[in-house]
Amino acid sequence: MPGGRSGSSSSRPKRLRVTVGIDGGFAHLPGLARPRVVDVAALPADAVALLRSLLAAPAPRKSAAPGPPRGADRRSYVIRVEEGSRRRTVTATDPVDDPGLAALIDVLLSTARARAR
Amino acid sequence: MCIRSIIPPHILRAIAERGAPKLRSAALSALAVDGTFRLMRASVTAAPSRASLAAAGRRRTIYDTRGTQRLPGTVVRREGEGSSKDPAVNEAYNGLGGTYDFYAAVFGRDSIDDAGLPLDATVHFGRGYDNAFWNGEQMVFGDGDGEYFNRFTIALDVIGHELTHGVTEDEAGLVYTAQSGALNESISDVFGSLVKQYRRKQKAKDADWLIGKGLFTKNVAGVALRSMKAPGTAYDDPVLGKDPQPAHMKKFVHTMQDNGGVHINSGIPNHAFYLAADADGGYAWEKMGRVWYETLRDSRLKRTTSFQRFAGLTVLNAQRLFGATGDEVKAVRDAWGQVGIVV
Numbered sequence: 001m002p003g004g005r006s007g008s009s010s011s012r013p014k015r016l017r018v019t020v021g022i023d024g025g026f027a028h029l030p031g032l033a034r035p036r037v038v039d040v041a042a043l044p045a046d047a048v049a050l051l052r053s054l055l056a057a058p059a060p061r062k063s064a065a066p067g068p069p070r071g072a073d074r075r076s077y078v079i080r081v082e083e084g085s086r087r088r089t090v091t092a093t094d095p096v097d098d099p100g101l102a103a104l105i106d107v108l109l110s111t112a113r114a115r116a117r
Numbered sequence: 118m119c120i121r122s123i124i125p126p127h128i129l130r131a132i133a134e135r136g137a138p139k140l141r142s143a144a145l146s147a148l149a150v151d152g153t154f155r156l157m158r159a160s161v162t163a164a165p166s167r168a169s170l171a172a173a174g175r176r177r178t179i180y181d182t183r184g185t186q187r188l189p190g191t192v193v194r195r196e197g198e199g200s201s202k203d204p205a206v207n208e209a210y211n212g213l214g215g216t217y218d219f220y221a222a223v224f225g226r227d228s229i230d231d232a233g234l235p236l237d238a239t240v241h242f243g244r245g246y247d248n249a250f251w252n253g254e255q256m257v258f259g260d261g262d263g264e265y266f267n268r269f270t271i272a273l274d275v276i277g278h279e280l281t282h283g284v285t286e287d288e289a290g291l292v293y294t295a296q297s298g299a300l301n302e303s304i305s306d307v308f309g310s311l312v313k314q315y316r317r318k319q320k321a322k323d324a325d326w327l328i329g330k331g332l333f334t335k336n337v338a339g340v341a342l343r344s345m346k347a348p349g350t351a352y353d354d355p356v357l358g359k360d361p362q363p364a365h366m367k368k369f370v371h372t373m374q375d376n377g378g379v380h381i382n383s384g385i386p387n388h389a390f391y392l393a394a395d396a397d398g399g400y401a402w403e404k405m406g407r408v409w410y411e412t413l414r415d416s417r418l419k420r421t422t423s424f425q426r427f428a429g430l431t432v433l434n435a436q437r438l439f440g441a442t443g444d445e446v447k448a449v450r451d452a453w454g455q456v457g458i459v460v
Contacts, residue, residue: 025248026275027266027332027342028380030358032247070253072282072293072301094250095186095242095257102186106244113264 016040017082018051020108025075025094035080036112047107050100054079055086069093077105174227176235177213179206180255182242189255190239205240205270209258212276213238219277219312220284223402224410229283236280240270249275251282265337265357272331277312278305288413290420297421298379303386307409310345311402321394321401327351345391348384364388366424366457385456386424392452397445404445408435425460428453432460 021035040048074094081088096102175196181203182190194206201207213236220226228234237255246259249269256279258269269275282305285291291301306328314324328351329342339352339360348362362384363369369385372378390409394401411434412418418430431449439445453460 024375024380026250026269026278026380027247027329028375029342029352030361031354031356032358033374068293070286071251072286072305073248073250073279074252075248075250094248095188095252097186099185102243110245110262113262 015083019080020112021078023076026073038108038112042111047104050104051081054088054090055081055083174233175214175217177210178237179209180239182239184244186243188239205268208270209238209240212273215273215316216277216280216312219315230287249279251279265334266332267334272329274309274313275329278309281305281308289418292420293376295377296423298376299382300386300427302379302383306387307390311406315402321398326391345387348388389452389456392455393448396448424458428458428460
């Protein structure tokens with residue numbers, strides 16, 4: 001995901017809270033599985049914009065859950081975004097077909113990883 | 118070598134016990150042919166010879182998604198083409214070949230579906246992707262983040278593990294959740310480890326019984342992702358956590374994560390296989406590998422099987438292969454008993 005840092009302190013979200021978790025996968029590890037808080041201030045501006053757009057978008061209609069995908073060792077991702085009273089949870093499973101969502105997951109995971117060091 | 122048709126079972130058993138290695142392997146294959154159960158399969162085809170399988174059966178294609186998640190990606194190496202400059206491509210190609218050869222030579226199996234299914238694998242999936250998976254059609258390998266994980270093609274047993282998911286899907290369709298899912302995972306660990314031991318020509322006592330050795334970078338306090346010999350001891354790292362695998366039913370983990378703990382509770386059947394192979398003491402793929410393989414192919418194995426039922430079938434298959442009073446049967450039964458499953 002291209003883009004610089006999220007800009008000046010006035011435009012930087014102060015109450016945006018984001019967690020990301022990984023479930024399953026060949027390398028299922030407890031330290032990776034628990035939801036990790038993402039340092040929003042360290043995110044690129046376009047990632048923050050995408051997170052805000054997720055919050056602003058209407059909730060997706062609930063549909064009959066599809067059966068589990070074929071295969072094994074796929075990872076699932078859970079992104080939780082909160083800002084004030086607005087909350088949204090986004091889930092995805094490998095492979096993540098939406099390139100924008102895949103890029104967002106990449107940047108959230110790498111930012112969470114940097115925070116864990 | 119085919120010695121299955123005219124030699125009486127007791128002679129085959131004697132060869133399996135005391136014959137030269139090639140004869141032992143062929144005798145075990147012959148003993149494994151069981152008309153009672155295998156004829157219940159929907160289709161029966163004449164098995165090609167093992168030599169012809171190994172020579173003609175491999176049909177590998179390696180793809181590269183170049184950091185995206187759009188499968189399968191661009192073809193970068195086909196069967197018979199020379200080495201790439203990219204180590205991940207060569208590791209995937211050679212790992213698929215080594216796994217194919219293992220199944221062909223040891224079990225007379227022609228690829229994932231035993232009917233020559235082409236072997237497709239993608240490398241460089243995603244960015245800093247810390248995983249490998251089987252998507253029902255092909256194997257997929259990430260590069261790792263470089264901080265905690267190296268590329269996932271680096272360990273042969275990982276490639277054997279993923280390919281074996283295809284075998285399990287084809288043979289038993291074990292549902293990927295709870296105990297049947299943990300067995301699905303364990304079977305991939307068992308045969309992934311056996312592929313590595315077969316490549317190294319190691320007996321049970323000489324093998325490391327580690328899954329994913331080499332995956333961790335030097336930044337991680339750990340030796341591998343899992344240990345079949347000592348579940349729960351593979352890593353203990355400030356960031357990645359502590360290896361949560363149990364080695365006994367008393368420590369069975371009830372969780373909603375990881376499809377009901379499929380990569381966690383697999384430690385129990387993993388350890389049972391290790392204990393059985395260690396008691397046997399020989400090449401683990403010859404006897405215990407055969408027992409587990411025949412159990413996987415047993416039509417009595419339900420898609421939602423429990424550890425208990427799977428364990429019972431391993432004993433029945435050991436009895437069928439080696440006789441009701443054989444040392445192998447005792448080894449299998451004792452192994453399950455040591456992990457808290459009485460058969």
